[in-house]
Amino acid sequence: MTEEIRCIGCGTVIQTKDKEGIGYTPNSALEKGLETGDVYCQRCFRLRHYNDIQDVAITDKEFLALLNGIGDADALIVNVVDIFDFNGSLIPGLHRFVGSNPVLLVGNKVDILPKSLKKGKMTQWMKERAFEVGLRPTEVTLTSAKSKSDIEELLELIEEHRDGRDVYVVGVTNVGKSTLINAIINHSAGVKDLITTSQFPGTTLDKIEIPLEDGHFLIDTPGIIHRHQMAHYLGKKDLMLVSPKKEIKPKVYQLNAGQTLFLGGLARFDFIQGNKQGFITYVSNDLMIHRTKLETATEFYEKHAGGLLQPPRKNELGEFPELVRFEFSVKEKTDLVFAGLGWVTIPDAGVVAGWAPKGVDVIQRKSLI
Template sequence: MAELYCRGCGALIQHEDKTLPGYIQEGLTEGEENKQLLCQRCFRLKHYSEVITKTLSNVEYLSVINKISKENALIVKIVDIFDFTGSFVPAIKRLTGNEDVLLVGNKMDLLPKNVKSERILNWLKQMLAHEGFTVLDSILISAKYGQNMDRLMELILKHKGKRNVYIVGCTNVGKSKIVNQILRRYLGYPTDVITVSTNPGTTIGLIGFPLLDGTMIYDTPGVINKHQYTHYLTRPSYKITVPKKEIKPLAFQLNEGQTLFFGGLARLDVINGETGDKVNVITYFANTLNIHRTKTQRADELYETKLYSLLTPPFNEEEDVPKWVFHEFKIRDNLKYDIVFSGLGFVTIRAPFYLRAHAPFVVGIYARPAII
């Protein structure tokens, strides 16, 4: 019998182990060789939003990526423009062994509508130059709403020649949504073919589809960046924390000795505004995440007594919150910066300032030139 693959996650169909990707009850695949099958995991995810957890080990992931490294292909690298720092992963080029990269900044729909695309694209190019990362082209899109998909397809066709195309990136940057958009718009597929979920790590193996010229376009498993907060959240906390619609920025004027809590997930202390004036802080987080202001001298006590009640998420003690650490930022010029909590959000502040940012030790916290 020919090998069958799940059309939702790309896993090889198997009947032996319910806990592994690709499981379908024995007998259900008889006579189905020419049909597009969904494994039990993808069926439950699609119809009931029920998640059967399975992530790729490093060995499994590298075996998938190894296929790309042996091929002269066009790499379409997807980043989450809302979390560029956390989703960039420069090692993608090293893993694939391929120099031809088209960079796609997805989720433009999350940024405020008054932000000009040209500004974001210029910022993106500045960040690429800082990383020493060269690309064939770069583009901003919203896979959710199909914004700029025609231009993306033009760039893919322009740069790929007779080569296959691989869509790569971190978990939950929207790779599968982009492939589904391409399949519907340009190849005539009627509905979503690849499983799309709000849970990271949906795609298990390579999922390939033929393009009109006989080459293939592949969705790949997401790289897990362990510095992103999303990998340490339970599903209820994840739903509150990850933005799904346009961010509504909040403005705070903070004095020296004041603190902002972002739920019970992170905090920002103003140690010194350097000029003695109030520090203007603009926050960019999911609209569903509660932001609470307090005095820094009360912050530790507030966290101890109000975590799971005033400061949520997390919602209960069963959510294992890793130990917090802090990072200090002293910047003395007069430029605007973002302080980024990877996978959670960011704040924008004009220097000079002296700040202390707290989060679990596994979460990346960075300063960068302001995106907005």
């Protein structure tokens, strides 16, 4: 039996197979480390040399154990979600594990929202959705890891709510949690020296503890894989294509009843009944949208999925889930939200349907714009 090799930074067992998993290090780095006696996992190496935190995914069971520990702590919980994939980035059952600890709900990636969207409407919607799943955040805020002023405001908010306690930062994978923490580290010097970045003692298998100036810690936890994220079904190239990098530019499509829009090959919007109207799509600027007849849309999809309609690309991740249909009767200006992809604004009354990969939510909300 091969003897286990452990990272001297966090104590986790070193492995060279799973790049996304805990304890990963490339073979070349492992060989060099064994020669010098300093074997680090890639996560600890990048933290030690570049002050760079990388997100890693853990199993549901491991995450459950981590959440149980958070409930026993006296801390502020900062729950980072992706405002573009709110449903897909909620942690199932989080409210049962936080105990009496306050929760600061942080919507990341605000920089990609259209400027016409009022931030107050977005935070109110986030609060309502959180309440629906039993989470009672002390405050809801929006931020962007790309904006210094946003990071400084977030740090001040954390300082206000933590009340001299530790801070746990939690989130599912792909919400930008580690990018946000790296931005906090890089910008912390300007905010009352809240975080010292010179040393990172206490790095452990399941979390990274970043010392605060008062002896407490900002604790980065691994991300849990949410099975109902659109990102879960996409390869890296496609994920980059559908994840907006800059402000979304809305596109208007004049549709008659009996017409369909395909959002790449990932989702479908049917206009079933109602007067001709201009539907507005809010998705990544790089995602191709195709208009076709509703009566032949299914055949069109079967013929062109993975070709004309992409992403997803053929053979990149194996079998792509079937699209599941959700029908809605709309009475007023409404957003039809495709979790992890964006939304279509329906300006007037009518009957519509949204299709998304099995397990991915399609929901309606009162229009935010």
